[in-house]
Amino acid sequence: MEKLFGLKERGTTVRRELVAGLTTFLTMAYILAVNPGMLGSIGNGMTPGAVFTATVIASAIATLCMAFLANLPIALAPGMGLNAFFTYTVVFGMGYSWQVALTAVFLEGILFIVLSLFNVREAIVKAIPANLKKAVAVGIGLFIALIGLANANILVNDAGTIIGFGDLLHGTALVAIIGLVIITILYTLKVPGSILIGILATTIIGIFVPIRDEAGLIIGHVTNITKGFNPFSLPEAPLLFKFDFSNIISFQFFTVFFTFLFVDIFDTVGTLVGVTTQAGLIDKDGNIPKVKQALLSDAIGTVAGASLGTSTVTSFVESTAGVAVGGRTGLTSVFTGIFFLLALFLSPLFLLIPSAATAPALVLVGFLMMQAVTGIDFSDPTEGIPAFLAIIMMPFAYSIAEGIVYGVLSFVILKSVTGKFKDITVVTWVLFVIFLLRIILK
Numbered sequence: 001m002e003k004l005f006g007l008k009e010r011g012t013t014v015r016r017e018l019v020a021g022l023t024t025f026l027t028m029a030y031i032l033a034v035n036p037g038m039l040g041s042i043g044n045g046m047t048p049g050a051v052f053t054a055t056v057i058a059s060a061i062a063t064l065c066m067a068f069l070a071n072l073p074i075a076l077a078p079g080m081g082l083n084a085f086f087t088y089t090v091v092f093g094m095g096y097s098w099q100v101a102l103t104a105v106f107l108e109g110i111l112f113i114v115l116s117l118f119n120v121r122e123a124i125v126k127a128i129p130a131n132l133k134k135a136v137a138v139g140i141g142l143f144i145a146l147i148g149l150a151n152a153n154i155l156v157n158d159a160g161t162i163i164g165f166g167d168l169l170h171g172t173a174l175v176a177i178i179g180l181v182i183i184t185i186l187y188t189l190k191v192p193g194s195i196l197i198g199i200l201a202t203t204i205i206g207i208f209v210p211i212r213d214e215a216g217l218i219i220g221h222v223t224n225i226t227k228g229f230n231p232f233s234l235p236e237a238p239l240l241f242k243f244d245f246s247n248i249i250s251f252q253f254f255t256v257f258f259t260f261l262f263v264d265i266f267d268t269v270g271t272l273v274g275v276t277t278q279a280g281l282i283d284k285d286g287n288i289p290k291v292k293q294a295l296l297s298d299a300i301g302t303v304a305g306a307s308l309g310t311s312t313v314t315s316f317v318e319s320t321a322g323v324a325v326g327g328r329t330g331l332t333s334v335f336t337g338i339f340f341l342l343a344l345f346l347s348p349l350f351l352l353i354p355s356a357a358t359a360p361a362l363v364l365v366g367f368l369m370m371q372a373v374t375g376i377d378f379s380d381p382t383e384g385i386p387a388f389l390a391i392i393m394m395p396f397a398y399s400i401a402e403g404i405v406y407g408v409l410s411f412v413i414l415k416s417v418t419g420k421f422k423d424i425t426v427v428t429w430v431l432f433v434i435f436l437l438r439i440i441l442k
Contacts, residue, residue: 001014001331004068004071004330004331005017005071005329005330005331006071006329007328007329007331010281010328010329011328012326012327012328012329012331014331016325016326016327016328017073017326017327017328017329017331017332017334017335018335019325019326020073020322020323020325020326020327020328020332020335021322021327021331021332021333021334021335021336021338021339022335022336022339023192023193023321023322023324023325023327024073024075024316024318024319024321024322024327024332024333024336025075025335025336025339025340026192026193026196026321027192027193027194027195027196027318027321027322028075028077028316028318028319029193029196029339029343030195030196030199030358030361031055031059031077031078031080031316032052032055032056032343032350033199033350033351033353033357033358034080034083034358034361034362035051035052035055035077035078035083035310035311036048036049036051036052036055036350036351037353037355037358038083038084038087038147039051039083039086039087039098039310039311041087042087042091042092042098044097044098045098045239045242046098046239046309047236048351049235049236049347049351050236050237050238050239050309051239051309051310052235052236052347052350052351053235053236053237053238053308053344053347054238054239054305054308054309054310055077055078055305055310056235056340056341056343056344057238057304057308057341057344058077058078058301058304058305058308058310058313059075059076059077059078059301059313059337059340060337060338060340060341061300061301061304062076062077062297062298062300062301062302062304062305062313063075063076063077063301063333063336063337063340064333064334064337065296065297065300065301066294066297066298066315066330066333067330067331067332067333067334067337068330068334069290069293069294069296069297070289070290070291070293070294070296070297070330071289071290071329071330072272072275072276072281072289072290072294072329072330072333073275073279073319073322073323073327073328073329073330073331073332073333074271074272074275074294074315074316074319074333075315075316075318075319075322075333075336075337076297076298076301076313076314076315076316077313077314077316077340078305078310078311078312078313078314079263079264079267079311079312079313079314079316080144080362080365081140081141081143081144081263081267081369081400082260082263082264082267082311082312082314083310083311083312084140084143084144084147084400085140085259085260085263085311085400085401086098086101086105086311086312087311088147088398088399089256089398089399089400089401090104090256093398093399094252094256096247096253096256097244098242099242099243099244100244100246100247100248100253101256101311102239102242102243102244102306102309103243103244103245103248103306104248104253104256104257104260105260105302105305105306105311105312106243106302106303106306106307107248107257108257108260108261108264108302108312109299109300109301109302109303109305109306109312110299110303111261112261112264112265112295112298112299112302113296113299113300113303115265115295115299116292116295116296116298116299117292117296119292128262128266128425128427128428129383129386129411129423129428131376131377131383131384131386131387132386132387132390132404132407132408132411133266134372134373134375134376134387135372135373135376135386135387135388135390135391135403135407136262136263136266136390136400136403136404136407137266137270137369137372138369138370138372138373138376138391139390139391139392139393139394139395139400139403140263140369140394140400141365141366141367141368141369141370141372142366142370142391142394142395143366143394143395143398143400143403144362144365144366144369145362145363145365145366145367145395146366146395146398147362148358148359148360148361148362148363148366149359149363151355151358151359151362152166152172152173152175152176152177152355152356152359152360153166153167153171153172153173153176154166154168154173154176154177154359170212171209171210171211171212171222172211172222172354172355172356173356174209175202175205175206175209175222175354175356175357176202176355176356176357176359176360178202178205179198179199179201179202179205179356179357179359179360180359180360180363180364182197182198182201182202182360183195183197183198183199183202183360183361183364184360184364186198187364192321192325193321195361195364195365198357198360198361199353199357199358199360199361200353200357202356202357202360203223203352203353203354203357204223205222205223206221206222206223206354206356206357207221207222207223207225208221209221209222209223210222222354222356223352223353223354223356223357224352224354225352229348229352230348231346231348231349231352232345232346232348233345233347233348234345235344235345235347236347238308238309239308239309240307240308240309241307242309243306251434251437251438251441252438254434254438255401255405255435255438256401258404258431259400259401259404260312262404263312263314263400264298264302264312264314267314267315268294268295268298268314268315270317271314271315271316271317271319272288272291272294272295272315273288274317274320275315275317275319275320275323276288276289278320278323278324279323279327279328280328281328294315298313298314298315301313301314302314317368322336373391381414382411382414382415382418382420382423383411385410385414386406386407386408386410386411386414387407389403389406389407389410390403390404390406390407391403393405393406393407405435405438405439408428408431408432408435409432409435409436409439411424411428412424412428412429412432
């Protein structure tokens with residue numbers, strides 16, 4: 001262990017790394033319920049069971065790569081926001097099949113590997129306006145929260161358009177509101193694994209809350225436990241190599257592809273900086289140790305995830321929970337990866353969790369992502385307005401892609417009319433032309 005991870009050098013022990021690995025797993029295990037529920041709603045062969053298996057295996061592969069290649073206490077899994085973009089924008093919104101969406105994720109992962117190997121990633125990161133980066137995180141947070149409220153019937157939606165409140169005192173909406181209260185209280189009290197504990201508590205409450213039809217007759221319960229339920233089972237086979245390359249030459253597909261790449265890059269970079277800073281692993285020049293290997297681990301996870309049948313894999317900011325209890329090396333990630341693999345044989349337990357229990361988690365994740373808004377410079381209209389448009393277009397247009405498109409377009413226009421051409425990079429100009437052509441030719 002000492003040779004592999006340098007435990008003494010970083011002031012940690014095997015026991016401390018084990019506790020950190022378990023803590024990280026508990027704080028992010030909600031993805032094992034949320035991701036199958038979200039992607040599994042697509043249907044047409046994409047089942048919750050298959051997505052669960054893909055989520056577990058892809059998370060384990062990526063996290064173990066992070067452990068052995070980069071020696072960092074960072075865990076990875078299919079990213080929140082990217083799975084929503086995959087489901088609600090690409091498939092339900094644009095009308096692409098899930099096979100085409102997986103193809104976009106796969107190609108994005110391949111390109112990310114190339115960018116990681118040749119250090120091109122830094123150039124792309126610097127080319128995107130800083131305020132737009134933060135705005136994307138905020139917009140995705142609002143979008144995720146909106147999806148959670150809609151899934152719980154707290155807000156009633158029709159084709160992505162919110163048309164009012166649901167019945168808040170009965171069924172799914174009532175259980176979701178109770179769950180939101182539980183999760184927010186636990187999070188406020190800084191209880192480790194607050195999101196997962198809240199999901200489990202809400203699931204149990206749902207067992208006792210009936211769902212009624214229009215005549216008032218009970219037709220089931222929010223959490224439905226079938227007779228003979230067994231929490232242990234062999235995992236369902238994942239959707240191996242279900243790609244469709246027939247629609248990859250189009251502006252729409254490029255927008256999808258670029259959004260996956262854009263969000264994946266900045267999710268990863270932001271998480272790497274945040275976690276390594278908290279762990280005290282940043283060097284005196286502000287550099288992240290083995291950053292190339294860390295980015296490569298993320299890219300490998302994305303390619304593996306797409307090949308198995310799930311959306312983009314990215315670094316999870318919940319890794320900070322493991323760091324907070326002492327995790328300092330890749331051994332933390334090893335233990336987290338092992339816990340993911342153990343969960344593979346508990347799929348019925350995770351798939352039992354209803355949308356009423358995962359919705360509060362989505363709302364809280366939205367809150368966490370919303371915090372990036374404090375770093376946006378709204379005092380400069382050429383910075384603030386594009387950021388604002390990017391933020392509001394995501395939930396209002398029910399599309400992460402539209403937020404990025406209108407954010408980039410307005411940024412270039414406002415910078416140009418005010419003569420601030422030096423703020424516009426070559427990459428941003430290229431994106432502006434592509435996005436403008438997309439609107440004209442749509």
